[in-house]
Amino acid sequence: MEVLWRRGNCNVRQVVEQLPHALAYTTVMTTLDRLFKKGLLDREKEDRAFVYGPRLSRAEWERQRAGQFVASFFGSAPPARQALVSYLLAAVEEYDAGLLDTLTHEIQIRRSELEAADPSDKT
């Protein structure tokens, strides 16, 4: 993926030449084929060889990857999830933006009150 993001569309031989460590042509060919089957690459046939290109830009890919672990964690089967993990807040939820603003405002008011009071009276 790094090579394809850097160089753009490449065939297998060009990818092999760009790799920092020597790898067999067939190994790279198989890997690119797997990435294509997973939907991460596009490919077109040119002169009896496939030319591969990334389906997503690096930024798009990173954005899509963001939240995958946490989402899969909160989406796992309830018995295993609940038995083993205490979490601060079920973070992958859709909260009402208005409610969050109201609560933030209330916290700010209390904080101002606390700061205005005698510092020794903080507890």
Place this chain on the structure above:
Amino acid sequence: MISLGYFPRLICLLLATGMVGYTAGTLLASVAAPRALRRLERAGTRLEHPDRAVRWLLGLRLFPLFSGGLFAVGCLSSFLWLEQGRGAEQAGVGFLLCATAGATAGGVMLARVARAAWSSRRLLRRIAAEAEELAMPQAAPALVIADAAPLLALAGVWRPRLLVSRGLLDALTPEQLEAGLRHERAHQRAGDNWKRLLLSSVPALGLGSRLTPVERMWARLVEWSADEGAASGDRLRSLSLASTLITLARLGSHSLQCSTVSFLAQFGAGADRELADRVQRLLAVRSPAGIDRWGIGAAIGGLLLTAMLFQPAILHALHEVVEVLVH
């Protein structure tokens, strides 16, 4: 009727009496549960001592285990005392059916514990392989997960580890992070993952509709209790934790929009209310709870009840019950 030797009879007796006591305990707990839940619902966010409520709810849900164990120990003691060295005896089909049910319930419970332990081990191994370690103040190193979505959790039962996502570390101020860590340390001190494990492994014997709400209420109040444990009556800590919760909620909503798993929004039913309740409680900071006299009374009552079991008169009465049950 089937002839059973001394030891097979002893094993079957343990299983059958355990099952009878467990069933009776489940029925009693299912009768008491709606009343207890109504009382807690009425108290709402004004609930004074969530830590006490959490203990009572745990006791209520695990009461079948206590009653099953107590009845089995009592019957077993009377059997060992009054039937010492006796040979084979005829056992009724009902007795064998009770023993089979007891073995099944025990097996289900052990299987659930094993599954949860295995899942825990697998989850932590998977995370440890990908995560980097980060030194934490007054705690074991946390595992930092390279993920933009927010996560702050305590995972595992025997050696719980703190899990933090990179997205959360980048988003929280040091004060907010400390507040979140104090919350997780409160869970660790209270052994909440152990309690979750126990709650999720106890069979409800078909009365899940009455007993599952007890587990849900426990899961809700255990967070309130950890919030109060983290704040320890300090107003500034309370406000920091409240703002941590809001930051997490904002990040969570944002990552949900970015990610491809929009179906997870279905878990958000009631999430707004739950968040608002927790923040409101943190804004009205309370002083730490004093001595729980009712809790101490219940513990002493349980000990006295257990001690009474070994009185000769009680053992003779239990032996009569054993004779009826076996034959």
